[in-house]
Structures are given as C-alpha cells and as structure tokens.
Amino acid sequence: MNAPVDLRISRRLVLATGGALVVGFALFPRALAQEAPAGAAKPPGSLAKFPMLDSWIAIDAHGTITVFTGKAELGQGIKTALIQCAAEELDVDPAAITLITADTERTPNEKYTAGSHSMQDSGTAILNAAAQVRAILVDLAAKRLNVPAGQLHAKGGSIVADDGRSVAYKNLVSGQTLHRTAQAKSPLKDPKDFSVIGRKFSRVDIPGKLTGKPSYVHDLRPDRMLHARVVRPPSYGARLTEVDIAAVERLPGVIKVVRDGSFLAVATQKEFQAIGAMNALADAAKWNETAQLPKQADIYSYLRKLPSQDTTILDRGNPDEAGVRAIRATYHRPYQIHGSIGPSCAVAQYEANKLTVWTHSQGVYPLRDSLAKMLKMPPEQIHCIHVEGSGCYGHNAADDVAADAALIARAVPGRPVRVQWMREQEHGWEPFGPAMLSDASGAVDANGKIVAWQYDVWSNTHSMRPGGPGNLLAGQYLAQPFAPDAPKPIPMPEGGGDRNAIPIYSVPNIRVVSHFIPQMPLRVSALRGLGAYHNVFAVESFMDELAAAAKTDPVQFRLKHIDDPRARDVINKAAKEFGWGLNEKLARGHGHGFAFARYKNLAAYCAIALELTVEHETGEIRLGRVVAAVDSGQAVNPDGIRNQIEGAVVQSASWTMLEQVRFNARDITSRDWSSYPILRFPALPVSVEVHVIDRPGEPFLGTGEAGQGPMAAAVANGVAHATGVRIRELPLSPAKVKAAIGI
Amino acid sequence: MTVLTVNGKEHSIDGDPNTPLLYVLRDDLKLNGAKFGCGLGQCGACTVLVDHQPVYSCLLPVSVLEGRQITTLEGLGKNGEPSALQRAFIDEQAAQCGYCIPGMIMRAQGLLNRKAAPSDAEVRAYMQPNLCRCGTHMRILRAIRRAINDTRTARAEPVR
Numbered sequence: 001m002n003a004p005v006d007l008r009i010s011r012r013l014v015l016a017t018g019g020a021l022v023v024g025f026a027l028f029p030r031a032l033a034q035e036a037p038a039g040a041a042k043p044p045g046s047l048a049k050f051p052m053l054d055s056w057i058a059i060d061a062h063g064t065i066t067v068f069t070g071k072a073e074l075g076q077g078i079k080t081a082l083i084q085c086a087a088e089e090l091d092v093d094p095a096a097i098t099l100i101t102a103d104t105e106r107t108p109n110e111k112y113t114a115g116s117h118s119m120q121d122s123g124t125a126i127l128n129a130a131a132q133v134r135a136i137l138v139d140l141a142a143k144r145l146n147v148p149a150g151q152l153h154a155k156g157g158s159i160v161a162d163d164g165r166s167v168a169y170k171n172l173v174s175g176q177t178l179h180r181t182a183q184a185k186s187p188l189k190d191p192k193d194f195s196v197i198g199r200k201f202s203r204v205d206i207p208g209k210l211t212g213k214p215s216y217v218h219d220l221r222p223d224r225m226l227h228a229r230v231v232r233p234p235s236y237g238a239r240l241t242e243v244d245i246a247a248v249e250r251l252p253g254v255i256k257v258v259r260d261g262s263f264l265a266v267a268t269q270k271e272f273q274a275i276g277a278m279n280a281l282a283d284a285a286k287w288n289e290t291a292q293l294p295k296q297a298d299i300y301s302y303l304r305k306l307p308s309q310d311t312t313i314l315d316r317g318n319p320d321e322a323g324v325r326a327i328r329a330t331y332h333r334p335y336q337i338h339g340s341i342g343p344s345c346a347v348a349q350y351e352a353n354k355l356t357v358w359t360h361s362q363g364v365y366p367l368r369d370s371l372a373k374m375l376k377m378p379p380e381q382i383h384c385i386h387v388e389g390s391g392c393y394g395h396n397a398a399d400d401v402a403a404d405a406a407l408i409a410r411a412v413p414g415r416p417v418r419v420q421w422m423r424e425q426e427h428g429w430e431p432f433g434p435a436m437l438s439d440a441s442g443a444v445d446a447n448g449k450i451v452a453w454q455y456d457v458w459s460n461t462h463s464m465r466p467g468g469p470g471n472l473l474a475g476q477y478l479a480q481p482f483a484p485d486a487p488k489p490i491p492m493p494e495g496g497g498d499r500n501a502i503p504i505y506s507v508p509n510i511r512v513v514s515h516f517i518p519q520m521p522l523r524v525s526a527l528r529g530l531g532a533y534h535n536v537f538a539v540e541s542f543m544d545e546l547a548a549a550a551k552t553d554p555v556q557f558r559l560k561h562i563d564d565p566r567a568r569d570v571i572n573k574a575a576k577e578f579g580w581g582l583n584e585k586l587a588r589g590h591g592h593g594f595a596f597a598r599y600k601n602l603a604a605y606c607a608i609a610l611e612l613t614v615e616h617e618t619g620e621i622r623l624g625r626v627v628a629a630v631d632s633g634q635a636v637n638p639d640g641i642r643n644q645i646e647g648a649v650v651q652s653a654s655w656t657m658l659e660q661v662r663f664n665a666r667d668i669t670s671r672d673w674s675s676y677p678i679l680r681f682p683a684l685p686v687s688v689e690v691h692v693i694d695r696p697g698e699p700f701l702g703t704g705e706a707g708q709g710p711m712a713a714a715v716a717n718g719v720a721h722a723t724g725v726r727i728r729e730l731p732l733s734p735a736k737v738k739a740a741i742g743i
Numbered sequence: 744m745t746v747l748t749v750n751g752k753e754h755s756i757d758g759d760p761n762t763p764l765l766y767v768l769r770d771d772l773k774l775n776g777a778k779f780g781c782g783l784g785q786c787g788a789c790t791v792l793v794d795h796q797p798v799y800s801c802l803l804p805v806s807v808l809e810g811r812q813i814t815t816l817e818g819l820g821k822n823g824e825p826s827a828l829q830r831a832f833i834d835e836q837a838a839q840c841g842y843c844i845p846g847m848i849m850r851a852q853g854l855l856n857r858k859a860a861p862s863d864a865e866v867r868a869y870m871q872p873n874l875c876r877c878g879t880h881m882r883i884l885r886a887i888r889r890a891i892n893d894t895r896t897a898r899a900e901p902v903r
Binding site: 074075076077202203205206207209210211212213214215216218219221227252270271272275338339340341342343388389390391392393420422423639643644646647648649650651652654672673674678679680681682684685687688 | 817825842
C-alpha cells in the first residue's frame with residue numbers, strides 16, 4: 001500500500017517495465033483476458049465476468065500481495081476502499097497490499113469507472129476473490145501442517161494452527177496456485193468479525209498529494225519529454241482552411257507543428273514555449289466556421305420541438321385520475337460543465353509501432369479500442385495506463401486529450417509527449433451535462449394521498465463516451481474525419497435522461513414517459529448523476545408541491561408514500577438530526593428544505609434537510625445548516641462516504657445556485673471561471689453534517705452520485721419555503737430569485 | 744539568466760524572463776506542488792508564497808522575482824516531514840482528488856503568516872480566490888481551524 005505510482009517513466013524504464021511484464025506473464029500467466037463461460041452459476045460483482053482468481057490477486061514468492069482492479073481512482077477514494085476489502089478477507093495488514101488500477105496490460109477490463117459502480121463491481125469482486133484465496137491458503141496449509149482446516153485461521157499474512165504452528169502465504173503459493181476459477185459462493189467473514197472494513201482508515205493517496213509527490217498524470221516527466229498544445233477551432237465543426245506553419249516552426253523550442261486536416265498542434269521543448277507557439281498558430285490559422293447554435297433564451301422550447309424517441313417507462317392505472325386537488329409544473333435544467341480544476345492532460349509515447357498512453361480516462365480499455373480505430377493500429381499495440389487526473393465528475397476531456405497526445409506522439413516517434421488543455425479549451429470543448437426539461441402533473445385525494453402522477457422528461461443522451469473514434473474530439477477534425485457515434489439512450493433500470501424519472505413513492509395511477517432527443521445542438525455526455533440530477537430536482541420539488549396541495553408536512557408526506565424500511569430510516573435520520581418540524585415559526589426570508597432519493601431507484605439512499613435564508617434585496621441564497629443521511633449498504637470506509645456526500649452537497653449547491661453554460665449563435669461563451677462562476681468559500685453552507693447508516697453484510701451500493709439530486713431539490717424546496725415562491729428552472733441564481741419574488 | 748530563491752535554495756534559470764513562475768517551478772525545478780488550473784489568476788491552483796504572501800504563480804513572470812523568497816508546497820515541511828498545516832489537512836482527510844489542495848494549503852499558510860488566529864469569517868473571506876470542484880471546502884476549513892488550534896496548543900505548552 002501507499003506505494004506512490006511509479007512515475008519515473010524514462011524511456012529505458014518504460015521498455016524495462018514492458019519487458020518485465022512479458023517475463024512475468026510467461027512465468028505466471030495471470031488470467032487477464034479469460035472471461036467467464038456463459039450459463040453456470042456465477043460469482044458476484046465483476047468476478048462473474050473475470051472469474052480467474054489471479055485476475056484479481058497475486059501473491060509472489062517474496063510475500064508481496066498485489067491486487068488488481070479495472071476501476072480507477074477519480075478522487076473518490078476507491079483505491080483505499082478496495083485495499084480495505086482485500087485486506088479484510090485476506091487477513092493481512094492493508095499496508096502489505098499493492099493495488100494496481102486500470103491498465104490494459106495488467107488489470108481486468110471493467111470498462112468505465114462510472115455510475116457509482118466501483119464498489120458494487122470491483123469491491124464485490126475483490127472481497128469475494130480475497131475470501132476464496134484465503135480458503136485456498138487454508139486448504140494448502142491444512143495439507144502442509146497435516147491438521148484439519150477447521151483448526152486453522154488466517155492472521156497477518158500467515159495461516160496459523162490452533163497448536164501455534166504457522167505457515168506464511170508466500171510459502172504456500174507457487175506459480176499456478178491462484179490460477180483457479182472462482183466459485184459462485186465465497187466463504188465471506190461474518191461482518192461482526194471485520195477489523196478493517198467499516199473502521200476508520202485514512203486514504204492511501206492523501207499524504208503524497210499534500211506534500212508534492214508526483215500523483216497526477218500532469219506530474220509525469222519521463223526523460224526527453226516534450227510539451228504540446230492543440231489549437232482548437234473557433235467554433236464547433238469549423239474547418240481549417242489555411243495556416244502558415246513555417247513562422248511558428250522557427251519559434252524558440254518548437255520541435256514540430258502537427259497538422260492533420262483541421263487538427264492542429266505544436267510540440268516544444270518546454271511547456272511555456274508550447275503555449276506561445278499555440279497562440280502564434282491560432283493567430284495564423286484561418287477557419288471556415290459553420291456552426292449555428294440555438295438561441296440560449298429559447299433553448300428549452302427548441303429542445304422540446306426537436307424530434308424525439310418516446311418510451312413509456314412506467315404505465316399503471318389512469319394517471320388522469322382527478323383526486324381533490326390537481327397540480328402541474330414544468331422544470332428546467334441548463335447545460336453544465338464538469339469543470340475539473342486541472343484541465344485534462346495526457347502523456348503518450350509512440351515507439352517501434354507501439355503506443356503507450358498515460359491517461360485519466362474513466363475507461364482505459366474503451367479508450368484503447370477507440371484510439372486503435374482512429375490511428376488504424378491493432379489494439380494490442382496500444383497500452384493505456386490510468387494515472388490520476390484532477391477530479392473527475394463524468395466524461396470530461398480526458399479521452400479527448402489522450403487522443404491529442406496520441407496523434408502528436410505519432411508525429412515525434414520515440415519522444416514522450418505531454419499535452420494539457422488550456423482553461424478556455426476545457427470550458428468550451430468538454431462535453432457538457434445536457435440541458436433537460438420535464439412536465440409533471442399529479443393529484444392528491446381527500447386523505448392527502450397521491451392518486452395520480454404523469455411525468456414526461458426530455459433529454460439528449462448522457463453518454464457519448466468513446467466508443468467510436470468520432471467520439472474523440474480530434475477524430476472529428478482529421479483530414480479523414482470520423483463522425484460521432486449515433487447517440488443512444490441508456491436503458492432502464494439505470495437509465496440516462498430518465499434516470500430517477502420514476503418516483504420511488506407508491507402511486508396507484510402513474511405514467512412516466514422518456515423523450516429521448518437524438519439531435520445534440522451542444523456537445524454533451526455523462527456528467528455526475530446523469531439525468532438523476534434533474535429528475536430528482538423535479539420529482540422532489542413536485543413532492544413538496546403535492547405535499548402543499550395535501551396540506552401535509554413534506555417529510556410526513558414522503559413517509560406516507562414509501563414503505564421501504566431503509567428509505568424510511570434515511571428520511572427519519574436526516575429529519576431527526578436536523579430537528580425537522582421543531583421550529584415552525586421562522587423569520588422572514590428563512591426556510592427549511594428537505595429532499596430524498598434512492599440513486600437510480602436501486603443504489604444508495606440519501607436524504608438532505610437544510611436551512612437557508614433568501615436575501616430580499618439581492619435574491620442571494622445563504623445556506624445554513626445542511627444535514628444528510630446516507631445508506632450505501634455495507635460501509636467500507638465511513639469517512640470516505642462522508643467525504644463524498646459533503647462533496648455532493650457543496651458541488652450540487654454550486655450547480656443549483658450558480659451554474660449555466662452560456663453560448664451565442666456560433667460559440668460557447670462560458671470560457672473561464674468569470675464567465676462560468678462556481679461556488680467560492682464565502683457562499684458555503686454554515687455547516688454540513690453527514691450521518692452514515694451502516695448495513696453490515698448488505699451489498700455495496702456506491703456513494704459518488706447519491707447526494708447531488710437531493711441537494712438540488714432541498715435547496716429549491718428551502719427557497720420555496722422561505723419566499724412562498726416556487727422556482728422550477730435551474731440555476732436558482734440571485735437574478736432569478738429576485739425576479740421570482742418580485743422586487 | 745534569472746536567479747530564483749525557491750524553498751531557501753538559489754537556482755539559476757535559463758530562458759525567457761517573461762516565463763511565469765509556475766512553468767519554471769514545474770518544468771525546470773520539477774516541483775509538483777503548484778498546479779496549472781487556469782493560467783488566468785482565477786482559481787488559485789498555482790498558489791505559492793513570495794515573501795510569505797500568496798501569489799498566482801501562473802501569472803507572475805520570473806523577471807520580477809529575483810532576490811525574493813519563493814516558497815512552494817515542498818518547502819513547507821522539513822526533512823520530509825509535513826508541516827503543521829499539511830499535517831492538519833491529512834488529519835482532517837481534507838482532499839478528494841487533491842488537485843487544488845496544494846494551492847489551498849499555500850493560501851492558508853499565507854493567512855497564518857499574517858495572523859496567527861483568524862476567525863472563521865476571516866478564513867472564509869481569505870480563501871475566496873481558491874476554487875475546489877470536488878466540494879472539499881468544509882474539510883479544508885476544518886483543517887485550517889485544526890492547524891490554528893494545534894499551533895495555539897503548542898504555544899501554550901510550557902517551555903522545558
């Protein structure tokens with residue numbers, strides 16, 4: 001554990017590492033590519049797809065324990081939690097474990113690190129694989145020591161007999177010991193015996209990051225590395241008609257100007273030279289611009305009129321049932337950016353027909369396949385290695401910059417090339433979280449119960465990940481360009497634009513329709529939570545509106561419509577810790593807001609209660625106390641869960657109160673932090689407290705996207721409570737709040 | 744040729760004197776603490792101390808820095824040990840991706856260099872220029888408060 005990523009990737013070392021790996025495979029053929037046969041009973045999590053135990057865990061003759069995951073550290077703390085899972089079931093000190101994350105030559109292909117799936121997929125696989133490895137070691141020790149397995153237990157990297165004799169793991173394993181297919185069932189420990197899972201355990205990556213150790217792909221400096229920058233077009237789809245590169249090639253430090261169609265880049269000795277050369281190239285470039293963007297002020301009506309593929313995802317009873325009071329409402333959410341603080345970065349090296357790419361992509365295998373198509377290379381000749389980037393909140397420019405680096409590296413064989421995007425490029429060219437809108441109508445009966453609900457949501461796709469090479473930005477601008485893949489909806493039960501569109505509450509008459517809009521006026525893809533951010537904002541706002549129609553307290557109203565005891569526990573916990581309902585007489589401009597969701601209606605439960613004030617003069621929202629409760633199933637690292645939910649509260653407060661991509665008829669105009677402001681320290685809540693409800697022995701449910709939707713709705717409900725005015729269009733900016741309250 | 748004093752050591756730097764400090768720190772001196780975030784002085788990821796006060800290293804050309812004391816994240820701790828402020832950030836687990844945190848630590852150190860025990864409101868106001876996208880702010884505030892309290896406790900200990 002704690003072994004910092006070995007970032008000393010000199011050319012010699014790259015080759016040496018490759019060589020060592022080949023030797024390693026020959027001696028110890030780990031089951032990297034062996035996928036499970038169909039049909040038989042399967043072990044859980046990603047172990048079902050990659051059932052060979054040595055795909056996940058290796059123990060060498062020195063006793064070094066290596067654990068492999070196809071998932072990547074995105075800043076969510078997954079490395080630490082996965083090490084805890086392995087250490088727990090292997091009965092070793094977590095410090096004894098080295099974790100290898102997403103790498104196309106070393107780890108299972110777990111596709112993308114996305115959708116709050118890492119604990120569910122990889123955590124479950126590693127937990128079960130570790131338990132099965134421990135059982136194998138016990139069996140081997142039983143034979144070695146000639147005692148029944150029942151008289152043995154694992155402790156500190158050895159199998160210990162009741163009579164005191166012991167044998168170390170390293171003395172039990174040899175080449176093929178762990179090259180076995182996993183059983184469907186694992187001898188998992190009783191959670192009450194856990195000593196690592198559920199305990200306080202510090203993040204393994206934090207000390208290095210806070211003391212300046214190389215921790216990010218941005219920090220890679222292999223020998224002879226060049227820096228590069230890309231000149232992006234002035235607007236979507238613009239074609240480069242003319243550029244005089246000769247003058248730029250004479251600038252100090254310039255090694256190579258790379259042009260392929262409308263893809264234009266420059267590689268230099270030093271980083272600041274690359275920026276100067278990029279600016280000079282941009283000045284010299286002439287473009288044919290064709291983009292025509294819709295009017296920002298009309299974006300929602302524009303989207304609503306576009307052709308859509310409509311799917312009824314729930315249809316029960318008669319949603320037109322009138323009840324005693326019926327209401328309807330329409331909700332809007334604008335385009336929003338990921339906005340990682342560090343613009344996207346990659347390092348690539350092309351040598352002897354082999355391409356190596358160090359990337360913070362969420363999916364190293366899909367990226368590899370996409371690069372292979374773009375470069376017309378066999379995938380086996382491309383090696384993609386995940387190295388951490390600045391925080392990842394979905395499909396940002398990580399894959400795009402990896403493609404940029406690959407194209408430039410191919411033009412300067414033998415030299416590693418580091419490319420980082422500029423802030424203006426990241427803001428303007430990353431795929432945004434799509435704008436969305438939804439119509440809700442519903443009715444309550446004389447008993448204050450919901451009798452009818454109709455909900456229609458309109459959205460673009462929430463995944464344009466590579467995919468085909470046209471999903472890589474550079475791929476669209478080559479002399480022989482690739483078109484982006486045809487957009488596809490993500491099917492239920494997880495959903496994309498319709499994620500969390502079905503209310504989790506019991507409603508007898510209900511229809512929910514997902515209107516999928518293929519045409520994308522702005523570049524979009526996955527932003528944290530996908531459609532759940534909008535749909536939870538809408539559904540939980542509408543729940544408050546229905547509660548008001550039923551003249552019922554919003555928390556009581558929710559409890560009246562949900563039976564799932566875990567949902568009720570989370571709602572009750574947040575309400576109790578907040579002191580919901582204890583102080584009904586609030587001063588003018590003060591409000592309380594509450595919201596709840598189960599992410600995707602099948603993952604983590606999260607409820608948020610908060611207090612806020614709305615400044616009458618300015619329309620500014622000031623957040624007070626925020627109290628969250630969360631149930632992520634078995635809590636492996638409770639502080640990691642708290643960290644994620646605190647982050648969700650603050651990030652979503654920023655999205656919800658401030659954020660909106662701006663554009664004119666031709667181009668994106670939100671190009672920096674002044675034209676796209678995000679939350680700064682003075683606007684933080686007074687306090688954020690998170691209560692984790694642990695569920696020992698229950699499946700992992702993931703945490704990373706549980707809180708964003710509930711926070712948005714809690715703020716909107718708090719504002720409605722404070723002002724008496726309901727705002728249904730995000731962001732709840734001061735100007736909008738001020739206009740709504742009529743001053 | 745520009746002579747810079749970084750973390751107490753002098754370095755002779757070749758190259759364009761208009762180069763902003765950030766690129767010299769990362770490219771020439773191979774220091775990782777200061778990060779590129781925007782190049783516009785809007786996010787604070789590149790924050791370092793010059794004469795004990797925080798500056799945006801992405802904007803400041805090295806030509807104006809001769810003879811001034813430049814301190815980066817790497818210069819805070821001694822003998823490989825984290826400083827009190829770094830220790831407080833680690834103890835509070837005040838990072839998610841961590842990319843902005845070096846800049847946060849440097850800005851907070853700049854505040855503590857001016858005032859040993861700022862109020863919570865003063866800390867929030869002073870940290871305004873630095874952005875975090877993961878939403879780690881509440882932990883960052885707790886870490887700064889912890890460092891203030893730890894330093895007070897250390898000062899209050901009797902001299903032996």
